[in-house]
Amino acid sequence: MPKNNPDSPKTISIIVYFILLFALWFVLSGYLKTLLLFFGLISVIFVLWMSVRSKSLNYDAFPLKLLIKLPIYWIWLIKEIIKSGLTTTKIIWKGNYTPQLLKVKASQKNDTGKANYANAITLTPGTVTIEINKDTFLVHALSKELAEDLQSGEMDKLIKGLHK
Amino acid sequence: MGYLIHYSTIFFLFLGCFFILSGSVGLIKLPDVFSRIHAAGLIDTLGTGFIILSLIIHSGFSLLSLKLLLIPLFILFTSPISGHAISLFAHESGYKPKAKLKR
Numbered sequence: 001m002p003k004n005n006p007d008s009p010k011t012i013s014i015i016v017y018f019i020l021l022f023a024l025w026f027v028l029s030g031y032l033k034t035l036l037l038f039f040g041l042i043s044v045i046f047v048l049w050m051s052v053r054s055k056s057l058n059y060d061a062f063p064l065k066l067l068i069k070l071p072i073y074w075i076w077l078i079k080e081i082i083k084s085g086l087t088t089t090k091i092i093w094k095g096n097y098t099p100q101l102l103k104v105k106a107s108q109k110n111d112t113g114k115a116n117y118a119n120a121i122t123l124t125p126g127t128v129t130i131e132i133n134k135d136t137f138l139v140h141a142l143s144k145e146l147a148e149d150l151q152s153g154e155m156d157k158l159i160k161g162l163h164k
Numbered sequence: 165m166g167y168l169i170h171y172s173t174i175f176f177l178f179l180g181c182f183f184i185l186s187g188s189v190g191l192i193k194l195p196d197v198f199s200r201i202h203a204a205g206l207i208d209t210l211g212t213g214f215i216i217l218s219l220i221i222h223s224g225f226s227l228l229s230l231k232l233l234l235i236p237l238f239i240l241f242t243s244p245i246s247g248h249a250i251s252l253f254a255h256e257s258g259y260k261p262k263a264k265l266k267r
Contacts, residue, residue: 027230085210088202089183092190099199099262122244125206128198129244130251140198140251140261 017057018048058112069162076158081124084146088126091143100147101130104137107156113163120155173222180214187211197254198261201247208243212236 025040051057091097104121108114118129118137126146131138141147183206190203216236220229255261 024234027227027234030227081209081213085183085206088190088206089186092186092193092203092206095193097194097199099196101261118248119241119244122205122247123209123240125209126202128201128205128251129248130198130255138255140201142199142202 013057014048014052018044021047066162073158073162077120077123080155084127084149085125087146088142091126098143100141100144102139102141102147102151104139104150104156106135106137108160108163110163113159116163117156117159120159121150169221173218176214176218176221180211180216180218183207183214184211196262197259198251201251205243205247208239208247212239 021044022040025044029036029040031037031040106114106117108117114132114135118132121127121129121137121139126142127150128140129137130140139147139150141150187203187207190206191200194200194203213236216232220232223229223232
């Protein structure tokens with residue numbers, strides 16, 4: 001609930017957004033001249049001002065401790081993507097697909113966590129989130145072993161730890 | 165060192181091309197919409213991932229490789245959304261998957 005928050009987390013997340021946006025601007029442009037950096041600063045501040053004014057900032061999207069946990073999670077996710085990608089490739093070339101529908105329970109408390117979990121399920125090849133009810137996902141899996149891999153709940157636990 | 169960069173670029177480019185090829189084969193070969201989304205997801209994640217990895221190795225570690233890293237980062241957020249949107253609308257418009265619901 002961004003409205004009921006006290007003022008301090010708001011300013012912290014605005015600062016985090018500012019740093020991220022300016023880093024993005026710098027990486028995409030690559031200029032080091034003072035004048036151009038100043039123009040970049042102005043455009044970043046303008047974008048931030050507009051998004052604060054239109055109330056489209058999500059204030060609990062970037063807690064600071066997430067920045068430490070996130071790289072570890074991404075490395076784990078890349079490992080998982082490669083593993084299930086190899087399984088999917090094998091299924092495609094051999095042709096012995098046994099598609100399955102299953103219901104997966106999500107134990108994350110907030111919406112960001114659930115969205116992240118559904119995103120991670122869809123991102124790993126071989127499993128797609130079709131529908132989201134309150135805390136159960138309808139998942140389509142390409143084979144039995146991919147479905148069992150998902151039902152072991154390792155990913156669920158990891159993402160729950162990410163959003164504490 | 166130059167040889168190592170050269171051959172690992174070729175290796176990862178070949179690997180990415182292989183995953184894009186098998187994703188395309190899967191798009192034709194698999195039976196229904198829900199299974200074909202998996203093949204498209206394979207192209208999105210592993211295909212582009214390995215090709216961009218090889219481009220990063222080829223360009224050397226500079227500002228350019230940071231720019232290249234932004235592409236998989238955006239794909240990481242957008243590709244699941246498109247896959248979910250297609251499967252959700254196929255499901256809501258009454259298209260039945262071949263798989264049975266398992267409890």
